[in-house]
Amino acid sequence: xxxxxxxxxWEPVRGDYGWLRPDKGILYENYxxxxxxxxxxxxxxxxxxxxxxxPTVEETRYLLALSDMYPTIAGVVxxxxxxxxxxxxxxxxxxxxxxxxxxxxxIQDLPADxxxxxxVVGHMRLLEKERFPIDxxxxxxxxxxxxxxxEQVPGLHAVIDHIAKPVYGVSFxxxxxxxxxxxxxxxxxxxxxxxxxEAEAVPWTVEAWKPYVETVLDAFGPERVMYGSDWPVxxxxxxxxxxxxxxxxxxxxxWNEAERAGVWGGNAARFYRLRIAAE
Numbered sequence: 001x002x003x004x005x006x007x008x009x010w011e012p013v014r015g016d017y018g019w020l021r022p023d024k025g026i027l028y029e030n031y032x033x034x035x036x037x038x039x040x041x042x043x044x045x046x047x048x049x050x051x052x053x054x055p056t057v058e059e060t061r062y063l064l065a066l067s068d069m070y071p072t073i074a075g076v077v078x079x080x081x082x083x084x085x086x087x088x089x090x091x092x093x094x095x096x097x098x099x100x101x102x103x104x105x106x107i108q109d110l111p112a113d114x115x116x117x118x119x120v121v122g123h124m125r126l127l128e129k130e131r132f133p134i135d136x137x138x139x140x141x142x143x144x145x146x147x148x149x150x151e152q153v154p155g156l157h158a159v160i161d162h163i164a165k166p167v168y169g170v171s172f173x174x175x176x177x178x179x180x181x182x183x184x185x186x187x188x189x190x191x192x193x194x195x196x197x198e199a200e201a202v203p204w205t206v207e208a209w210k211p212y213v214e215t216v217l218d219a220f221g222p223e224r225v226m227y228g229s230d231w232p233v234x235x236x237x238x239x240x241x242x243x244x245x246x247x248x249x250x251x252x253x254x255w256n257e258a259e260r261a262g263v264w265g266g267n268a269a270r271f272y273r274l275r276i277a278a279e
Contacts, residue, residue, distance in 0.1 A: 001276070003074055003265035004048040006161065006193045006228025007036060009066055016054045019109075025200060031232040033070040039231070039240040040072060047074035047276065049228075049268065051135065051161075055079050055106050057090060067099040074274050075101030077135050082120045091132070101272040102133035104161075107142060115145040116152075124153045133157050133272055135191075138164040140171060143178025150185050157187045159271060162194025162230065163216050168208045176215050183219035189271055190220050192247055192263065193228030196238040204237060206246045213250045222259035226268040 011030045012020050022028050040048060050063045050073050060078030067073035080090055080103050094100045107115065114120060127134055136158050138146055143164060150156060160182065166175040182188050195209050216225060227247060234243050251260065258266075268274070 001047070001265045001269050001274075002045045002261075003226075003268045003274070004040065004045045004229050004231075005226040005265075005268035005272075006051050006191055007048050007231045008053045008233065009033065009036075009050050009063060010053050010059075014054075014059070014062065016056045016059055018054065020053070026235055027232060033066065033072060036231060036240075037070070037072055043240070043244050046265070047072055047274075049073075049075050049077060049101070049272065051077040052079040052104050052106075055081075055109075057081075057094075060094065060100070064094075064097050064100060073099065074269075074276055075099045075272055077102035077104050077133070077272075079104060079106070082123045083117070087123045088126060091126070091130075095132075098275055101274065102135055103127070104135035104137060107137045108139050108165075112142055112145050115142070115149045121149065121152055124149065124156055127157065128153045128155045131155075131157050133159065135159055135161050137161045140164060140166055140175045140178065143175070143182070147178065147181045150182060150188070154185055155187055156185070157271075158185075159189040159191055159226070161191050161228075163190060163192065163212055165194060166212055168204075168212070172211065175212075179215060180219050183224075188220075189224040189226065189267065190216050191226055191228045192216065193226075194230040194233070195246075196230075196234050196236070196243060198233060198236055200236050202237055206249055209246065210250060213247070217252065222255055222262055223267060225263050226271065227263055227265075 009032055012028055063076040067076055076099055082105050138160055197204055229240055229243050231240055
C-alpha cells in the first residue's frame with residue numbers, strides 16, 4: 001500500500017480557515033481531489049490522508065464528507081477543541097465515521113505552554129488510553145513543551161508533522177536534541193513532510209535537507225517515519241514531483257524493499273490503523 005500521509009483539501013469560501021486569506025497567493029484557491037488525484041496516480045500513490053486546515057469541527061465533517069465521495073482519501077486527521085468539556089463526546093461521535101483516523105490541534109498557533117495545560121493533558125491521556133493517533137504540529141520552540149508532555153503521557157500515539165519545521169542552518173543542535181528526545185518514546189513517529197519553504201520564490205536545495213532527514217532517520221529508524229507531500233502548501237516553493245523525488249533521493253541505499261515500502265505508505269497505514277489495510 002502506498003499512502004501520502006499528509007495533504008490538505010479546502011475551499012476558501014467556507015470561511016473558517018482564518019489564515020487562508022487572499023494574500024496567500026496560490027493557496028487562495030480551491031484544492032480538491034480532482035487536482036490531487038492525477039498526481040497521486042503519477043507517483044503510484046493509492047491513497048492519501050487529508051489533514052485538517054481549520055480549527056473547527058465543521059471542517060472535519062467537511063473532509064469526512066469528501067472521503068465518502070473519493071476512495072483515494074484513506075482517512076481524515078481532524079480537529080477537536082482540547083479545552084472543551086465536550087472533547088470526549090465529540091471524539092466518540094466522530095469516531096463513528098470509519099475514516100476519522102486522527103486528530104490535530106493547530107499547536108503552531110498556540111502559546112508554548114498550551115500543551116501542558118491541565119485540561120489539555122487530561123484529554124491527551126484519553127487519547128493515550130484509546131491509542132487514538134494525534135498529529136503534533138510542532139515547531140522548534142515547541143519541542144521542549146512536547147518533551148514535557150510525553151513525560152506525563154508516555155504512551156501517546158503521536159506523529160511529529162513536518163520534522164518539526166526546523167529553520168535550515170539555524171539552531172540545528174537544539175532542534176536535533178528535541179527530536180532525539182521525542183524519538184525515545186516508542187509510540188512516537190515522524191512525518192518526512194513540509195520541508196520546502198512556506199513562501200514563494202524562497203530558494204531551497206535537497207542538500208540542505210540532508211542532515212535533517214538523516215537525523216530523523218537515525219532517531220526513528222525506517223519503521224517510524226512516513227512520507228507526506230503537504231500538498232498544496234508545498235506549491236509555494238515546489239511541485240508534488242519535486243517533493244517526492246527529493247525525499248526519494250535521500251533515503252539510504254542500504255534500505256531494503258520492505259523498509260522503503262514502509263516510508264511510502266506501510267508505516268502510515270499501521271500508525272493510523274487504516275481499515276483499507278485489512279481489505
